[in-house]
Amino acid sequence: MIKQRSLVIFYALIIYAVAQLIWWAYYLYSLQHNRLGMILGEGSMFVTVFVFGAISLHKTVNRESKLQEQKRNFLLSVTHELKSPLASIKILLQTIQKRDLTKVQILDFIDKSLLDIERLDDMVENMLLASKIDNRSYTFPKAKFNLSVLVDSIVNRLQVTKCDCNQQVIDAEIEPKIEITGDKFALTSVVTNLVENAIKYSSPCEVVAVKLFSKDDKVFLQVADHGIGIADAEKGRIFDKFYRVGSEDTRNTKGTGLGLYIVKEVLDKHEASIKVKDNRPAGSIFEVTFALT
Structure with a gap:
């Protein structure tokens, strides 16, 4: 209006x-x-x-x-993203408080609560990092670290079981002892956002493939899914702040529109590149390339 x-x-x-x-x-x-x-x-x-x-x-x-419309959608998304895990944590804690549960059940509820807390923590870290990038107040302190260990720890943390058969969603092929020089905290956000996006836009029981390998003095990180895919017209915009694939009226997935924006900004600061390719028969492949120095 x-x-x-x-x-x-x-x-x-x-x-x-x-x-x-x-x-x-x-x-x-x-x-x-x-x-x-x-x-x-x-x-x-x-x-x-x-x-x-x-x-x-x-x-x-x-x-x-x-x-302004994207900011309004962002606020609505953040509200929903906060409310869902908080409600889950509240129900789990109230159940522990009011029911006579076994020790195994209590530990299971605590584990589920911790997963929701980690989800909240990831979202808060994303918003803080995006704010610091916008304000140019983040310096990206760099040091040498083991990227293989980092990717492996993130995959294990985000590994979820969405199927009745307890099938693991993430299939990881990680070459050991790959070391790079960079900001470990910021690159943790990069890997987390790429893997979470792949899981988010995939159907239950669809496998997400994560590969880390070195070749010709370069390090490659590939995250592939079999989800909804990304239209060619949108591939140039997905790294824009607040931008999300699809229409607000028909979109079913949650998100704030900050993940891929952070990914691109952080990789630019590391002189690394990212490209999006179509996966066959469906889905997308995000490929990050680091130059070894």
Whole structure:
């Protein structure tokens, strides 16, 4: 509604300005017939500048409107993302408090609560890191560390059982003893976001493949899923802040739109690249490339 009102006012001002221009041109021409060339020249220059400015302003208004809409969707998503695990933790703790459970049951409920807490922790870390990146207050301190151990620990933490047969969702092939120089905290966020995204956009029981290997003085991290896939038109936008694949009206997956934005920003700071490829027969492959120095 606000956008429509703004656009109505915007176009009304344009119409008014054009009408004023035509009236003044006619008025000047009626007074000085011998200056038709000057009037046309000045008028065409004014129209050119005016049209260019109007188009630029229109694009700015649309861009700002889309950004505001994305921020509203972000707030709604964050609220939902916070509410779901908090409700789960509350129910589990109340069950422990009110029921006479066995030690095994209590430990199982505690484990589930800790998983929800880790999920909340990941989301908070994402928001804090995104804020620091935007404010340019994060320095990305770099040191040499074992990337193989890092990826393996993240895979084990995010390994979930979504099937009745307790099938493990993540299939990992991790080459041992791969070391790189980088910001371990920020790169932890990169790996976590890529793997979580793959799980999130996959159906239950669909395997997510994570591969880490070195080749030709480069390190490759591949995360492949068999999910909904990404259209070619959207591949160039998925790393934009707040952007999420699909329509807000039809999207079923949760998320804040910060994960892939953080991934791209962090990798840029490490002079690493990321590309998105289609998986066959369905899904996507995210491939990160680090140059060994």
